[in-house]
Amino acid sequence: xxxxxxxxxxxxxxxxxxxxxxxxxxxxxxxxxxxxxxxxxxxxxxxxxxxxxxxxxxxxxxxxxxxxxxxxxxxxxxxxxxxxxxxxxxxxxxxxxxxxxxxxxxxxxxxxxxxxxxxxxxxxxxxxxxxxxxxxxxxxxxxxxxxxxxxxxxxxxxxxxxxxxxxxxxxxxxxxxxxxxxxxxxxxxxxxxxxxxxxxxxxxxxxxxxxxxxxxxxxxxxxxxxxxxxxxxxxxxxxxxxxxxxxxxxxxxxxxxxxxxxxxxxxxxxxxxxxxxxxxxxxxxxxxxxxxxxxxxxxxxxxxxxxxxxxxxxxxxxx
Amino acid sequence: xxxxxxxxxxxxxxxxxxxxxxxxxxxxxxxxxxxxxxxxxxxxxxxxxxxxxxxxxxxxxxxxxxxxxxxxxxxxxxxxxxxxxxxxxxxxxxxxxxxxxxxxxxxxxxxxxxxxxxxxxxxxxxxxxxxxxxxxxxxxxxxxxxxxxxxxxxxxxxxxxxxxxxxxxxxxxxxxxxxxxxxxxxxxxxxxxxxxxxxxxxxxxxxxxxxxxxxxxxxxxxxxxxxxxxxxxxxxxxxxxxxxxxxxxxxxxxxxx
Amino acid sequence: xxxxxxxxxxxxxxxxxxxxxxxxxxxxxxxxxxxxxxxxxxxxxxxxxxxxxxxxxxxxxxxxxxxxxxxxxxxxxxxxxxxxxxxxxxxxxxxx
Numbered sequence: 001x002x003x004x005x006x007x008x009x010x011x012x013x014x015x016x017x018x019x020x021x022x023x024x025x026x027x028x029x030x031x032x033x034x035x036x037x038x039x040x041x042x043x044x045x046x047x048x049x050x051x052x053x054x055x056x057x058x059x060x061x062x063x064x065x066x067x068x069x070x071x072x073x074x075x076x077x078x079x080x081x082x083x084x085x086x087x088x089x090x091x092x093x094x095x096x097x098x099x100x101x102x103x104x105x106x107x108x109x110x111x112x113x114x115x116x117x118x119x120x121x122x123x124x125x126x127x128x129x130x131x132x133x134x135x136x137x138x139x140x141x142x143x144x145x146x147x148x149x150x151x152x153x154x155x156x157x158x159x160x161x162x163x164x165x166x167x168x169x170x171x172x173x174x175x176x177x178x179x180x181x182x183x184x185x186x187x188x189x190x191x192x193x194x195x196x197x198x199x200x201x202x203x204x205x206x207x208x209x210x211x212x213x214x215x216x217x218x219x220x221x222x223x224x225x226x227x228x229x230x231x232x233x234x235x236x237x238x239x240x241x242x243x244x245x246x247x248x249x250x251x252x253x254x255x256x257x258x259x260x261x262x263x264x265x266x267x268x269x270x271x272x273x274x275x276x277x278x279x280x281x282x283x284x285x286x287x288x289x290x291x292x293x294x295x296x297x298x299x300x301x302x303x304x305x306x307x308x309x310x311x312x313x314x315x316x317x318x319x
Numbered sequence: 320x321x322x323x324x325x326x327x328x329x330x331x332x333x334x335x336x337x338x339x340x341x342x343x344x345x346x347x348x349x350x351x352x353x354x355x356x357x358x359x360x361x362x363x364x365x366x367x368x369x370x371x372x373x374x375x376x377x378x379x380x381x382x383x384x385x386x387x388x389x390x391x392x393x394x395x396x397x398x399x400x401x402x403x404x405x406x407x408x409x410x411x412x413x414x415x416x417x418x419x420x421x422x423x424x425x426x427x428x429x430x431x432x433x434x435x436x437x438x439x440x441x442x443x444x445x446x447x448x449x450x451x452x453x454x455x456x457x458x459x460x461x462x463x464x465x466x467x468x469x470x471x472x473x474x475x476x477x478x479x480x481x482x483x484x485x486x487x488x489x490x491x492x493x494x495x496x497x498x499x500x501x502x503x504x505x506x507x508x509x510x511x512x513x514x515x516x517x518x519x520x521x522x523x524x525x526x527x528x529x530x531x532x533x534x535x536x537x538x539x540x541x542x543x544x545x546x547x548x549x550x551x552x553x554x555x556x557x558x559x560x561x562x563x564x565x566x567x568x569x570x571x572x573x574x575x576x
Numbered sequence: 577x578x579x580x581x582x583x584x585x586x587x588x589x590x591x592x593x594x595x596x597x598x599x600x601x602x603x604x605x606x607x608x609x610x611x612x613x614x615x616x617x618x619x620x621x622x623x624x625x626x627x628x629x630x631x632x633x634x635x636x637x638x639x640x641x642x643x644x645x646x647x648x649x650x651x652x653x654x655x656x657x658x659x660x661x662x663x664x665x666x667x668x669x670x671x672x
Contacts, residue, residue, distance in 0.1 A: 028639055054354040054362075061350045065567035065576035066394045067343075067377045070350075071370060075622075077353055078366040082619055085359050089602040092585060098605065099582050123567055123576070155602065162623070173576070180574050289355070297357025299482070300418050301583065303475025304607040310474060311608075358583070360604055364618040464614060471607075 019220050024150035027093040035219055038212060039149055040094050041110075042221060044101040047087035048112035050080045052105075052286050056120045057129060065123060072169050073126060079166065083159045090151040106291045114272070115198045117280030124177055124184075124191035130170015132192075132199040132237065138163055139233045140203065148220035171240065178244045192241070193249045200264075201272045203230040234262050332386040333406070333503035334513055335447070336396065337549060339379030340407035343397055344557075345428070346372035347564055351415050364464065368425070371457040378450045398568035402558045403551040406501075410493040412548070412557050419479065420486035422468040427490065429462035430526045431497050431519065438514035447512065466530055473534025484536055491539040496546040498523075584633060586612035588620055591628040598630050609633070 006014075011030050018025065025031055054077050061077065064070035088098045104110035115133055120126065141163065144156045177188040204226040207213055216222040224232075234253075241248050252265035274280070328336075349369035356362045380393035387396070410428065415421050436458055439451035472479040498516045500508070507513045531538050547553065567576070583605040589598035601620050606612035612631040620626070 051354075051359065058354045061353065062347065062563050063566050065398070067373065067380065067397055069576055071373045071377070074350065074353060074366060074370055074373065078363055078370070079622070081354065081359055081362045081366070082622065085363070085604060085619055086602050088359075089604065092603060097582065151602075158601070176575050180576075181571065183571060184574060293355045293357070296355075297361075297418065299476065299478045300357035300472070303472050303479030304583065304611075306479075307471040307475040308607045358605065360606065360615040360619060363622075364615060367618050367622075467611070467614075 016218075019148050024153060025148050026150045034215070035221075036094050038216060038219070039152065039221060040091055040096045040101075042212075042216070043087055043091040043094075043149075043152055044096065044104070045111050045113075047084045047091060047101065048105050048110055049116065050084035050087060052112045052116045052290065053133075054080045054084075055286055055289060056116050056118070056282070057126060059120045060123060060126050063123070064126075069173065076130070076166050076169065079162055083155075083162070086155040086158055087152075090149075090155045093151045094149075102290075102294065106287060106294075108278070108287070111276065112286075113202055114275045114280060115195075115202055116286060117275050117283045118194065118198055119281045121194075122187050122191060124174070124187040125195065127170045127173035127177065127188070128191040128195045130166055130168075131174055131240070132170075132195050133202070134163060134166040134170060135237060136199050136202045136233050138167060139229055139236070143222075143224040143229060146220075146223050152221075171244075174244055174246075178246065188244070189246055192246050196249050197267060197271075198275075200230055200234070200267055201275075203227070203233065205269070205272075231261055234264050238262050328388075329386065330503040330506040331444070331512065332383055334501070334507055335379050335383045335386060337406040337408075337501060337503065338447075338450075339376050339383055339396070340405050341411050342372045342379060343376035344405070344407040344560065345411040346370075346376055347560060348412070348415050349421075352421065357418055368461055368464070371454070371461070375450065375454045375457075378453070382446050382450070394568070398565045402553055402561055405553065405557065405561070406549045406551060407553075408493075408496050408548040409545060409554060410490065410497065412554060412560060413490070413493065414556055416486060416489070417482055419472055419482035420489060422465055422472060423483060423486035423490055425461065426465040426469045426530070427487075427494060427527065428497075429458060429465045430523055430530075432458045433462050434519045434522050435514055435516070438519070441511075442513065443511040469530055469536070470534045473531070473536045480535065483534075487531075487536065488539045488541060491541045492544040495544045496548060499546060499549075501549040583607050584635070586616075586631045587634050587637060588612070588616045589630040589632070590616075590620055590626040592625055593627055598628065603634060606631075 012032055015025070015029070015031060015035075018029075025035075057073060057080070058077050061070065061073055064073050088101065091101060092098060101110065105112065120129070138160065141156050141160050145153055145160060147153045147156065174188055177184040204210055207225045207227045210226055213222065213225060217225065238248065238253065250265045252263065254263055256263045275283070278284075346369050349365060349372060352362070353366045353369065354362055356365050376397070377393060380396050383396055384391060384393045391399070410424065413420075413424065433455070436451045436455035440448055440455055442448040442451065469483070472483040474480070498520050500516055504513045504516070508515065528538060584607070585603050586606055586609070587603050588601050590601050591598045604612065604615050604619055606615050609631050613629055616629045616631055617626075621629070
């Protein structure tokens with residue numbers, strides 16, 4: 001039997017059945033247009049986040065306080081670029097070209113994690129980003145290792161394996177700060193104060209307000225809801241903050257014996273919307289920098305192409 | 320400073336510090352490309368080269384720290400010496416320029432270092448020989464990369480050719496310093512600790528000439544040349560590079576990070 | 577970005593250690609296969625993951641299509657005797 005004989009409804013039913021059976025969807029499989037579109041949106045957004053995320057941390061590369069910290073941070077920023085590349089690669093299996101995705105980023109049609117629109121002001125921000133931002137990303141990515149689209153799931157497995165060092169190096173550098181001078185401790189606390197809420201925002205709107213959540217869960221693109229991932233993150237992070245002797249800036253944060261989870265305060269959703277929609281400190285700088293690097297590199301890519309063409313022409317002449 | 324301090328330091332320490340400074344300062348410059356290269360694959364590739372240089376710097380500073388009678392740590396040596404005490408050769412400190420300038424610099428240095436490290440690997444000082452052997456492997460890959468870039472950009476488009484030729488012209492007067500023997504090296508030569516830099520020039524010339532010709536580039540014929548890095552006489556950008564790099568250690572003295 | 581600026585897509589396969597097959601790990605963009613090899617080293621083997629790399633121009637890969645799937649794979653479905661689990665062995669030796 002070939003698919004020409006199947007109606008879209010039947011194909012979609014088979015597709016859903018495959019997902020319900022926990023089978024992966026692979027690039028050449030039939031898939032609903034909306035599944036493809038939804039995946040391209042999510043994977044490219046994820047890729048852009050990795051790549052744009054190189055900037056706030058890269059901002060401290062030249063100023064890292066020791067040789068070791070400098071090398072660690074560079075290896076980490078480089079990894080983020082690699083992860084962006086794995087993800088672009090996964091999205092390209094769906095027929096989206098990297099150029100289209102990057103254009104969408106430059107034109108503001110594609111988003112990236114809003115947290116990277118906050119500035120990195122002190123060295124403590126670097127440790128805090130590793131601890132909280134990578135921590136939050138890992139919580140999300142662990143669940144995405146089971147996402148229904150094969151290339152995305154495999155990219156996630158690879159990324160999770162590499163990312164474990166990211167969070168640990170961040171936390172370790174914060175340990176050095178909280179064991180240091182009063183100024184260093186204050187620097188660490190100030191960084192936590194600024195990054196805590198944006199980290200919680202990384203999981204997106206409440207489940208009830210999340211535009212894409214329902215369908216994404218049904219298709220198993222997402223495996224856990226925004227709120228439940230956020231709760232996992234809070235539960236794992238509070239004891240880590242206690243260990244550092246740092247105070248999480250949420251007066252409503254307390255252990256709920258009955259739920260077996262921490263209760264925590266409400267996110268400032270107005271700020272969330274503000275930053276998502278472009279009014280963060282760094283939105284314009286991040287995209288501008290990315291576009292500038294692309295534009296400045298155009299002549300290099302032109303040269304590559306021209307050289308390769310000359311080489312081929314010469315080879316043909318010789319043949 | 321610094322003549323007083325310098326003579327106090329042994330020739331060996333001066334030599335090791337100079338090697339460390341060369342690697343660190345170039346690494347510090349290359350950092351600027353890590354999220355600004357022409358495309359993502361190149362971000363990653365250039366970061367790998369940068370990490371190699373930072374690793375080399377770290378290895379030499381660790382050794383320098385052991386040799387230092389003032390017991391400064393590797394980080395103190397990197398982060399708390401001022402411009403006059405830094406003895407890197409000038410070519411390493413020049414701002415990154417455009418991608419053509421960066422690749423021109425990488426290429427001329429890679430050709431140099433492949434030859435240089437091959438000699439340094441046989442240093443009578445085991446520590447130096449060990450660091451050189453590790454760096455030499457990395458450097459083979461660096462040269463493979465930068466050589467290809469010279470060919471592509473040189474024989475690519477008119478624009479890339481012009482940019483690369485300009486880059487080479489800008490760079491050329493800083494190259495003679497690579498082949499000059501420092502005071503420390505002159506003292507250490509007899510013991511077979513370091514390399515005879517001047518002796519490397521013919522091999523360097525041969526390789527560079529061949530690649531430039533293949534890339535349709537002209538070997539610059541410039542009448543100017545500058546030197547002074549080994550004596551702590553630097554370009555004006557050097558101080559800014561240090562101010563940036565050393566900011567935290569200077570602003571919060573004596574802390575652990 | 578204009579079209580002529582797009583570098584071709586290469587699929588990357590890595591042998592993680594001697595004795596194992598090359599395994600598909602992802603893709604990247606490069607102008608030619610030599611450059612693709614170099615970038616593969618930087619992108620996919622940052623932690624010594626490989627001893628050997630293959631790169632293949634993505635457009636050179638011919639893949640079976642979904643509509644072929646039934647003729648490609650279904651005929652094997654009725655030959656369960658090709659699979660080890662077809663043979664039920666007594667528990668003590670069932671890890672064969």
